[in-house]
Amino acid sequence: MEPPAVLVTSPMLAARQADWNLGYRLITGDVTPEVAEHVEVVVSGDSLSNALIDSLPRLKLVACFSTGYSGIDLAHLRRRAIALTTAAGVNAHDVADHAMALLLGWWHGLSSADRQVRSGGWRDSLPPRSSLRGRRAGVVGLGRIGRAIAQRLQSHEMPVRWWGPRDKPDVQWKRAGSLPALAEWSDILIVASRADPQNAGQIDAAVLRALGPGGVLVNVSRGFLVDEDALIGALRDGSLGGAALDVFAAEPTDATLWSDVPNILLSPHIAGFTREAGADMIAQLRENVRRYFAGEPLLTPVEDAA
Template structure:
């Protein structure tokens, strides 16, 4: 019987067919829902050699233990927070991701959320449809000239900063350590960055180490004219603290592509028209998704040929 390539994340038919055509010696089993994944592992776990997943879905040690022939796990996209990388590496399982495949798309979307939140574009759209003219509304703020604080100046954060610089925004950032060759102002303390910034943009990895990194104290430091943008992971922001800060006027608004409740919308924020919400599509475009599929295929092909992964973790 053929070995199995188990695909645990959402795919369009054309991309599944691309995998089937590229790896004819494998049975490609598509199981994007949790119950489907459980059934697939129960039925085919002994034959699974490669797994395609995403960071939010991941792959646990318990699941890997049920796949004795597993030799490769790859996340499409950069995130891999729910893959048990330590277990995989301890058991000789290669782990890769799609780093860089959707960075441009995420950076574009981040700027869209930033502009929409700062300018109040969604509120303005609703008001216009209701017949309210500009003279009855407060003046929307400028984007240019504002201070952008980036939490996590990795590859995506740097691309967002490049776009923000074109809007004449001043850029500051917070990482564990300063980045070499970066001219933006470094803040070793997150609270200091939040107090300095007009817009605080979250681009740090998810996981236990960053859970609720953006909390009530950080939001208070951001201040009543400040805007929060999150294109990272929902777990990084304390949703309840954000809702309270917006309701109480301690923060002006937010633009969020990710939330703790996903795929359900965040109930705490649903009635707040100063919060712009999108359904975790920051990295989704025809170009970006195709790049991610191509990278997964390149990683798997390299692995099967006994070569290093194109983008190993």
């Protein structure tokens, strides 16, 4: 019997096939109609065109290596009864750690303190900072990453609230009545929402105004969740106190966008970029594909797909 055909749209996954290919017939590059008839599974990054999906009449599973899937049309998959799996959860602890690193680095002014020492200065020319203890922290999105962030915030003796579209009766933290209400309550607002196109622009000018000139925004989810123009404008005019960002509307981000923006700390989308997470993401993709061909329940299906 001929091995099952798997279409690979990611060059990285093609190069690392030894880590996940359990004897499948891998297809890369252009897909002819004859080959398309045999493809039931596509392995990909976080994007896949509807045109490619429509060219595969027997497609039943899109297995993403990434945790996000912003470039995949869930409604289109749903219409075709195609399942979607992701690397959800494998790097939640790493992303939560990085969210805290961004917050602590911004709050304690570590970038300027480092420059001060390297230039021969000392603390006498630096203003004293406010203590982080007791500051109110809001978490937008309380999935695996959001919960891990909330736990870390609590360990820093910070009161925590959260907001998301669905209530979670099993959690210990209070859910705000709305996203603007959470922003108004918070001194620090950390974005951990699901990377879903429906959430695009949820951190808009109104939310930033509610967070206010004493507030700090931290984003470790996806850049498209934040209105970047509104964010830059709020930082420049002082209506927002600061921001610490790991993700951007377009990546790599244009450095000139940020060159004169005050009160920011930036990192190049590395929150989940650890050696261990990379290996775990490959392993999770391998298991989802294996389960599909074995007729077993998928490990990490996206509920809003098929």
